[in-house]
Amino acid sequence: MSNRPPFLTLDEQVDYLYRKDYFAPNSFLEEDIARLKSMNFHYFLGYARNFRELYFQRKLTGEKTPSRVFKLIDVDAEVSEVLYSGIRNAEWLLRHFLVQEYCSKFDPCGSFLEFENYLDLGGDYTNDHLAQGLMNDILGYSETYVVEQLSEARKFIGYEQLPKRCTSDNWELCRNLSKDLALWSVVDSFSLGRLVKLVQRCDNSADDKEHIWRRIAKDMDIPADRFQVGMDSLRSLRNLVSHQSRLWMRPTTYTVSKKGKFRKKIDRCHRKAMLIAFYNVANFQGEEEKQSKFVKRLEELIDSEPDYKFGVSKFGASTKDN
Structure with a gap:
C-alpha cells in the first residue's frame, strides 16, 4: 500500500x-x-x-x-x-x-449433541459445526463434575487421554465420551452464540408449533x-x-x-x-x-x-x- x-x-x-x-x-x-x-x-x-x-x-x-x-x-x-x-x-x-x-x-443425556436431530436452517454455519463447537465448550469446561464424568468415560472406552479439541476426525470419539453427560451439567459452558443457535435448532420435530x-x-x-x-x-x-x-x-x-x-x-x-x-x-x-x-x-x-x-x-x- x-x-x-x-x-x-x-x-x-x-x-x-x-x-x-x-x-x-x-x-x-x-x-x-x-x-x-x-x-x-x-x-x-x-x-x-x-x-x-x-x-x-x-x-x-x-x-x-x-x-x-x-x-x-x-x-x-x-x-x-x-x-x-x-x-x-x-x-x-x-x-x-x-x-x-x-x-x-x-433425553437430557447426550441427545442435545446429536446434530442429525437439529432443525436445518441452512447457511454456512452447519449443524455439525454447531455440535462440534458445543463439544469444544464442554472439553474446555473445568467444573469438577463434568471433568470427572469425561475422565470416567475415557477410561471405560480405553482411550489414553481426553482430546483437547473436537474436530470432524474425532467426532465419534467425542460423542461417545459425552453421551452420558446431561444438558443441565454442561449448559453453562456454552458460549452465548452457540447457546442461541442450540435454542433455535435443537428441535426438528414434525409439529413446529x-x-x-x-x-x-x-x-x-x-x-x-x-x-x-x-x-x-x-x-x-x-x-x-x-x-x-x-x-x-x-x-x-x-x-x-x-x-x-x-x-x-x-x-x-x-x-x-x-x-x-x-x-x-x-x-x-x-x-x-x-x-x-x-x-x-x-x-x-x-x-x-x-x-x-x-x-x-x-x-x-x-x-x-x-
Missing part, C-alpha cells in the same frame, strides 16, 4: 484533530490530553469523527470540544455496564428455560415472531459490550422491530438505532418488575446526556429514516 498513515505522537494527534476540524482551536484542556494519552487514538477517532459529522449536519450545537467526546465515551461505558448486567440475566434465563423445556421433551424455542419464548413472555431476531440481537450486543466496542452512533447488526411493551419509547428511533437493541435486552429480563428496574437504570443514564441519547436513537445520515 502506498498510502500508509503514520503513527502519531500525542502532540501530533492533537495537531491532527485541530487541522481536520474535529475541534475548535485550543480546546484541548490538560485533562483532555491526559485522557487521550491513555487511550488508543483510533478508538477515540471513532467517537470524534461521528461527533464532527453531526456538527457538520447541524444536528449538534454548542461548543465543539474534546471534553464532550470524552463524556460520550464515559456514558457509553456506563451504559455498557448496565447492558452487561441485563444480558447476563437474559443468559441465565435462556439456559434455565432451555434445560427445563429440553429435558421435559427429550411445539418446537422448544417457541416454548422458551412463551416462558419468557416474548412473542414468537420477535424471539428469534431478539436472541440474535442480544448475542450481537453482548459481543460489542464484552469487547468494549463503541455503541454510540453505531447501527445494529440485527434489526429488532419497534413493537411490544416499549414501542412508545422507541417509536421515533431510526429503524437501526442501537437504542432499540437496548430495549430488546429489557424484553429478556423475565418478570415485569425486573424489566422495569433495568429500563429505569438505562434511561437515567441515557437521558442525562442529550448528545448520547441522540446518537443511540437517531443513527445515520438521515434522521427521517424511521
Whole structure:
C-alpha cells in the first residue's frame, strides 16, 4: 500500500484533530490530553469523527470540544455496564428455560449433541459445526463434575487421554465420551452464540408449533415472531459490550422491530438505532418488575446526556429514516 498513515505522537494527534476540524482551536484542556494519552487514538477517532459529522449536519450545537467526546465515551461505558448486567440475566434465563423445556421433551443425556436431530436452517454455519463447537465448550469446561464424568468415560472406552479439541476426525470419539453427560451439567459452558443457535435448532420435530424455542419464548413472555431476531440481537450486543466496542452512533447488526411493551419509547428511533437493541435486552429480563428496574437504570443514564441519547436513537445520515 502506498498510502500508509503514520503513527502519531500525542502532540501530533492533537495537531491532527485541530487541522481536520474535529475541534475548535485550543480546546484541548490538560485533562483532555491526559485522557487521550491513555487511550488508543483510533478508538477515540471513532467517537470524534461521528461527533464532527453531526456538527457538520447541524444536528449538534454548542461548543465543539474534546471534553464532550470524552463524556460520550464515559456514558457509553456506563451504559455498557448496565447492558452487561441485563444480558447476563437474559443468559441465565435462556439456559434455565432451555434445560427445563429440553429435558421435559427429550433425553437430557447426550441427545442435545446429536446434530442429525437439529432443525436445518441452512447457511454456512452447519449443524455439525454447531455440535462440534458445543463439544469444544464442554472439553474446555473445568467444573469438577463434568471433568470427572469425561475422565470416567475415557477410561471405560480405553482411550489414553481426553482430546483437547473436537474436530470432524474425532467426532465419534467425542460423542461417545459425552453421551452420558446431561444438558443441565454442561449448559453453562456454552458460549452465548452457540447457546442461541442450540435454542433455535435443537428441535426438528414434525409439529413446529411445539418446537422448544417457541416454548422458551412463551416462558419468557416474548412473542414468537420477535424471539428469534431478539436472541440474535442480544448475542450481537453482548459481543460489542464484552469487547468494549463503541455503541454510540453505531447501527445494529440485527434489526429488532419497534413493537411490544416499549414501542412508545422507541417509536421515533431510526429503524437501526442501537437504542432499540437496548430495549430488546429489557424484553429478556423475565418478570415485569425486573424489566422495569433495568429500563429505569438505562434511561437515567441515557437521558442525562442529550448528545448520547441522540446518537443511540437517531443513527445515520438521515434522521427521517424511521
